Amino acid sequence: xxxxxxxxxxxxxxxxxxxxxxxxxxxxxxxxxxxxxxxxxxxxxxxxxxxxxxxxxxxxxxxxxxxxxxxxxxxxxxxxxxxxxxxxxxxxxxxxxxxxxxxxxxxxxxxxxxxxxxxxxxxxxxxxxxxxxxxxxxxxxxxxxxxxxxxxxxxxxxxxxxxxxxxxxxxxxxxxxxxxxxxxxxxxxxxxxxxxxxxxxxxxxxxxxxxxxxxxxxxxxxxxxxx
Numbered sequence: 001x002x003x004x005x006x007x008x009x010x011x012x013x014x015x016x017x018x019x020x021x022x023x024x025x026x027x028x029x030x031x032x033x034x035x036x037x038x039x040x041x042x043x044x045x046x047x048x049x050x051x052x053x054x055x056x057x058x059x060x061x062x063x064x065x066x067x068x069x070x071x072x073x074x075x076x077x078x079x080x081x082x083x084x085x086x087x088x089x090x091x092x093x094x095x096x097x098x099x100x101x102x103x104x105x106x107x108x109x110x111x112x113x114x115x116x117x118x119x120x121x122x123x124x125x126x127x128x129x130x131x132x133x134x135x136x137x138x139x140x141x142x143x144x145x146x147x148x149x150x151x152x153x154x155x156x157x158x159x160x161x162x163x164x165x166x167x168x169x170x171x172x173x174x175x176x177x178x179x180x181x182x183x184x185x186x187x188x189x190x191x192x193x194x195x196x197x198x199x200x201x202x203x204x205x206x207x208x209x210x211x212x213x214x215x216x217x218x219x220x221x222x223x224x225x226x227x
Contacts, residue, residue: 007033008112010054010082018133022080024052029065031113047072047079054082063091066134070099073136082110085132102135181205 009031018024026048038044042053043064051072055065062083069079085105086092096103110131183189185205186198194202211217 007031008054008057010052011111011113014082014106014110015052018052018080022050022052022078024048024050024080026051028053028068029055043068047077050078052080052082057084063095066091066095069134069136070095073099073101073138074141076138076141078139079136081134081136083132083134084128085130087132096134099136100134101137102133104133104135106131106133177206178202181209 028042055062182202
């Protein structure tokens with residue numbers, strides 16, 4: 001690659017699988033051989049929710065784009081950066097490593113597309129190093145912050161209601177659910193008079209009924225005490 005030229009396009013064999021995975025909606029630094037104006041300057045304009053960034057590889061611009069990716073990650077967005085795989089730099093240790101949610105080494109050097117030192121357009125321009133894919137994914141943080149934590153005073157009525165509902169089901173469940181099945185199967189009115197095998201049969205019948213009617217899944221305890 002021409003080190004004096006920052007305009008190198010990402011080949012489809014790299015970009016397409018990433019786009020299939022992340023569904024990008026914005027590229028703040030696409031291949032651009034024209035002038036950089038305020039309206040297309042990726043360091044000034046807003047980014048999307050799912051961004052692919054193959055930044056210029058000159059040190060100053062590369063650092064600026066990675067810092068901006070971290071900025072948008074902290075706003076709950078996704079930023080995937082394709083950069084040189086050089087890990088002994090301040091950029092890696094001070095910015096990338098503390099903020100990245102995932103690092104992916106790319107096994108072979110990427111064949112970028114752009115103009116070489118002779119001004120010729122080529123499709124096999126390779127850098128001096130391999131490449132590193134850095135994922136800054138802030139979407140989980142955004143989702144967590146979106147779900148507001150209910151206060152204790154808000155939760156108390158709900159807990160009280162659930163406790164009363166559970167107690168009501170415990171009391172009435174024996175009368176209206178268990179006992180009719182017990183009497184139909186065993187012709188016995190008292191639970192203490194039925195055997196362990198009868199208990200299991202009643203429980204299996206009740207569990208099957210609850211599953212079919214209400215989608216409720218229960219297991220009969222392997223150890224139980226007869227009442």
